[in-house]
Amino acid sequence: MEVIPSVCDDSNSTESHVKADKHIGRRKLSMDVENDIEYLYEAVPQLSTVFHILDKIGEGTFSSVYLGEALMANGTKEKFALKHLIPTSHPVRIAAELQCLTVAGGKENVMGVTYCFRKDDHCVIVMPYMEHQTFVDIIGLLSFEEVRQYIYHLLKALRHVHQFGIIHRDIKPTNFLYNRQEKMFALVDFGLAQGTTDTQIELLKVVKQKTQKCGGSTGKPETSQGKRAQTSLAPPLQSLSHPRTSAPHSSSSTSSSTSSKPPDKRVSVSTFSSTTRSKHTKEFSGLCKTQRAVFGERNLNSFTSVPTKTTDPKLELVKPTKTEDPATRKFISAHRRPVPVRTPVSNQRPNQRMTPAAVNLGFTCSCYSTDRVCNICMSRKQQVAPRAGTPGFRAPEVLTKCPNQGTAIDIWSAGVILLSLLSGRYPFFKASDDLIALTQIMTIRGSRETIQAAMTFGKSVVCSRELPRQDLRTLCETLRGRRPSPDDEATPHPHRDTSTRHHHTHDSPISTHPPGEPSRQHLPEEDQTLAEPEAQDERGWDRVPDEAYDLLDRLLDLNPAKRITAAQALQHPLFTDL
16 A cells, blocks of 8 residues: 655645645634644655645644645545654654654554654654544543543553653653543653663663763753764664754752762752554655754753853853862851852852862751752752653652652653542642642642652752641542532532632642643633532542542652552552453
């Protein structure tokens, strides 16, 4: 079976295809979408010989997704998802994403890849198209049995990718497609994927090595300037090599040591608050051009300052960490004031006599384990640790910049999804920075438990007040409207007892728009209720077993070493008959 190329006039093939395609589709396209489609045709002309692009169906930070239709050799039309990566994506990152799709995709609820087009610095990944519903539109309509099936298939996909040593890093509802009618599931978007120490994805090993060399502080791997990794991909992807530059998803005010040993300086918190790809492989063969050399990008996220030209050498700044190791810096005595951070107008140079060998590693500064940060700690370099992911779905070890992160961070994200499904609230966590996100986790899991868990992976967390651990069943049933809030038992309408003033989970009214999309007007609290209790009873929400909340508790274990794995979760009593 082969694809029949579109017949167009050679003198104006792309333009004529774009004009004809504007009238194809099930809805009227906006001017912006039409312009984006036209731009894509111009950027990757090969697409016009194969696809009619019908619509733009998704857009993220690093890519846009389009719906394309191809005329097959047997006369039928088939739809595909075309993922256009931003031109600044780095070759190694794109090649790693493609290798994840080719090796692990196409089975066990993981999306596969059909083909890939490249023109200069533009890359388009062709994948099977699966119709699906938006999570925010169906979360209030799902029965408990559908929720159970949803989490089961998500864990099944995670078990599969984790077997290859792949850490997805961006598990969220928008990356786990769900067709409610056909009972189909697909895990997508490996753009942020990283490898474990024993990963079977060779290019993820390259990405990890590049990250360590560059010292990037986000989870987005980077590569050195002027270098290009050699890739070896299975046909027809072997001629492609392209990936994504590092870009932080959020900022954090936490500071920690960059030493490979257990850091002395730790976090201080003081604020409260499936189809296969082989079917169409040969159909698109011969459409990709020969690759060209791609220049590496400079690491813009490095903390190394860029030297500036000055006419007076006395005015040049000296890096405070140039002569001493931040992890072994000698601290001042307790009876002396902390030395302030040197400013450009100061002629004082760093203490040249201090050497790592002369410093006692047991020394700590005066602000350790307190609710303040001294000037010395403020002048330190931020700790290098992966932080990529979507706000609201990042695990505690990611929020606290733990350098050693594994597949457990994906399990935490799956737990947050289950928490949203059981409570009927999405997004559940909504924070402006990492510290607020950590505090919101404390309000659910408890501050004492969070502090104890942080100690297991070398972090010290300080909270200004003790937050008790909440019962997950009580929390979810209260938010869903099945029981009145403890502070408002006299309210005649239990389904209205969902105001965030009774719960410390949110620092603002709950919104129902997915992360990454433009914020919409917040709905009134009474309109956010998913259904009346009588209607929920018919969908099984009056018979949620204890096993569901036990699984939720284990998915949201604050200690990543004790957090349940995907393989273990599939053996949980909740899924006995599946």
